[in-house]
Amino acid sequence: MGWMIDSVGRLIARLQKQANRGEPLPPNDSTALRDTLRPGDVLLVEGKGRISSGIKYLTQSAWSHSALYVGPIAGSATDGEPHVLIEANIDEGVVSAPLSKYLHCQTRICRPVGLSGADCEKVCRYASERIGLGYDFKNVIDLMRHLFPWPMAQRCRRRTIALGSGDASRIIYSSLIAQAFEAVRYPILPTITHIDSQTARREIAEPRHSSLYAPRDFDISPYFMVVKPTLARGFKYKDMHWTARGRTPQRTLAPEMERRDRASGMRPHFPLDL
Numbered sequence: 149m150g151w152m153i154d155s156v157g158r159l160i161a162r163l164q165k166q167a168n169r170g171e172p173l174p175p176n177d178s179t180a181l182r183d184t185l186r187p188g189d190v191l192l193v194e195g196k197g198r199i200s201s202g203i204k205y206l207t208q209s210a211w212s213h214s215a216l217y218v219g220p221i222a223g224s225a226t227d228g229e230p231h232v233l234i235e236a237n238i239d240e241g242v243v244s245a246p247l248s249k250y251l252h253c254q255t256r257i258c259r260p261v262g263l264s265g266a267d268c269e270k271v272c273r274y275a276s277e278r279i280g281l282g283y284d285f286k287n288v289i290d291l292m293r294h295l296f297p298w299p300m301a302q303r304c305r306r307r308t309i310a311l312g313s314g315d316a317s318r319i320i321y322s323s324l325i326a327q328a329f330e331a332v333r334y335p336i337l338p339t340i341t342h343i344d345s346q347t348a349r350r351e352i353a354e355p356r357h358s359s360l361y362a363p364r365d366f367d368i369s370p371y372f373m374v375v376k377p378t379l380a381r382g383f384k385y386k387d388m389h390w391t392a393r394g395r396t397p398q399r400t401l402a403p404e405m406e407r408r409d410r411a412s413g414m415r416p417h418f419p420l421d422l
Contacts, residue, residue, distance in 0.1 A: 178251045180377035185247070185257060188268040189217040189375070190325055190366045191233065194254040211256065211363035214322050215245065218272035234275040236324045241282040242275075257375040258366040260334055267332040274328040326361040335371050336361060 185191070195212040215235035224231035224244045231244035263271070326336060338353040366372050 177377075178248075180381055181251070181255070181257075182247060184375060184377040184380045185217045185232075186259065187217060187219045187272050188260055188263055190258040190260075190372065191215045191217055191250065192256040192258060192363050192367060193250050210254070211367060214325055214363040214366060215250070216272070216275050216325050216328065217247075218276060221276065234272075234279065234324070236281075236283060236322075238283050242278050242280060242324060244276075244279055256367060257377070258369070258372040259375050260329065261371060261373050263332075263334060267334065270332050271328045271334070274331045275324060278324060322361045322363050322365070323358040325366070326358040330355055330358060336369050337365050 191214065192211040193213040193215065194210050213235070215233040217232055218234055219232055220230040221232065221234075221244050226246050226248075229246040229248055232247050233245045233249070234242065235245060236242050260268075329336060335353060335355075338355050341352045341354060343350045343352055367374065
């Protein structure tokens with residue numbers, strides 16, 4: 149039965165198209181992302197493929213993929229660029245990757261607050277030691293069952309994501325990162341139980357199963373901080389160049405304005421009164 153699940157899963161995975169590359173981000177934006185990321189950061193990615201769309205539908209989120217930033221990995225490089233990310237991919241399993249792989253995508257940095265240096269090292273080492281593990285293709289089948297556009301209760305979506313083979317040698321997309329943080333008892337979205345006693349009220353955290361985690365959970369977790377490269381580098385709104393009301397920007401100013409607009413997350417070249 150296992151070989152059949154793998155075969156069907158691989159067949160479905162072929163439906164996953166490469167993300168639409170579009171125009172590359174300006175050099176300053178890529179530099180900002182590189183300068184802002186730290187080991188232990190979770191990089192969320194908005195994919196454009198069919199499987200990515202299914203994940204976003206199931207989780208009701210813009211984020212379909214997650215990768216753990218661990219810093220340069222010795223002996224791993226692509227065209228001279230060191231691999232700094234560890235991720236679980238449908239077609240490759242657990243692999244390392246260079247940051248340039250996602251510079252063309254919309255991304256978000258989620259940083260664990262207060263994570264000690266020793267625990268950060270353990271998190272990164274945990275993920276690094278699992279490079280080479282396979283992907284849980286049964287999860288792909290469970291996901292594809294719900295790509296049809298009929299309404300579905302949130303609890304059913306969450307239950308679907310929690311399925312999978314249960315094989316310890318196989319990883320489901322965000323489970324790898326969840327397991328890495330669980331190894332040092334760092335919370336993501338634990339179940340909190342309130343216990344009242346005669347002396348005090350305590351909160352007991354119960355970890356959720358790693359297969360229950362999706363990329364969006366790092367975004368909404370109260371224990372992870374969203375870090376925006378533009379703000380981290382010292383954003384000053386007075387330095388922005390704006391077009392005059394009702395005027396079309398001159399093409400000679402377009403490259404510089406486009407760079408600033410992209411960096412600030414705004415739609416470029418629109419009059420203020422639109």
